[in-house]
Amino acid sequence: MSLPLELRRKVLIAYDNSLCAQKTYKYAIDKVLIPGRDHVVIVSVINADKSKWFDKPSLDAAAAWGLVEEEDYRKRVKEIESNTETILNGITAEIRESVKDVTTQIVVLHGSAGAEIAKYAADAHVDLLVVGTRGLGAVKRNIVGSVSDFLVHNAHTSVLVAKPTGNDVTH
Numbered sequence: 001m002s003l004p005l006e007l008r009r010k011v012l013i014a015y016d017n018s019l020c021a022q023k024t025y026k027y028a029i030d031k032v033l034i035p036g037r038d039h040v041v042i043v044s045v046i047n048a049d050k051s052k053w054f055d056k057p058s059l060d061a062a063a064a065w066g067l068v069e070e071e072d073y074r075k076r077v078k079e080i081e082s083n084t085e086t087i088l089n090g091i092t093a094e095i096r097e098s099v100k101d102v103t104t105q106i107v108v109l110h111g112s113a114g115a116e117i118a119k120y121a122a123d124a125h126v127d128l129l130v131v132g133t134r135g136l137g138a139v140k141r142n143i144v145g146s147v148s149d150f151l152v153h154n155a156h157t158s159v160l161v162a163k164p165t166g167n168d169v170t171h
Helices: 021-032 059-064 068-098 113-123 137-146 147-154
Strands: 009-014 038-046 103-110 130-131 158-162
Touching: 009 021, 009 113, 021 068, 021 130, 021 158, 038 068, 038 113, 038 147, 068 103, 103 113, 103 158, 130 147, 147 158
Parallel strands: 009 038, 009 130, 038 103, 130 158
Antiparallel strands: none
């Protein structure tokens, strides 16, 4: 018998459309998720200025300079949201096929990834956050910043960081 949603462990998997994120959710399928017990929330954060969903010039900068009309800007953000939801729906389908009797949900947030994920995790009473890391060296991590590092230090729940292995490490 399946557990009702309110009794399931809530596992949030952060996804940003990177190769690392793909490996992270597959890691969760193989090593983290428990059949019949988990509710999986796949979360993506859209920061239109830094979106990995489209390889386009900065939308915010273009709008600020008047290079993009507000209506065009909103239309582009809607396209990004739609594309994101399509990708996340595919991931949740794969999770449900791979892990028997889990429930899934997608959430698309807007803003700064670390802050938005931490806030959502707290508000939604997430039990476990699963994030990836690009394997940056200490210097690059300090200059560029790291969502996983932010979450480890600021999220109010347990954070599992799936580290890259072998050829996945970027220095």
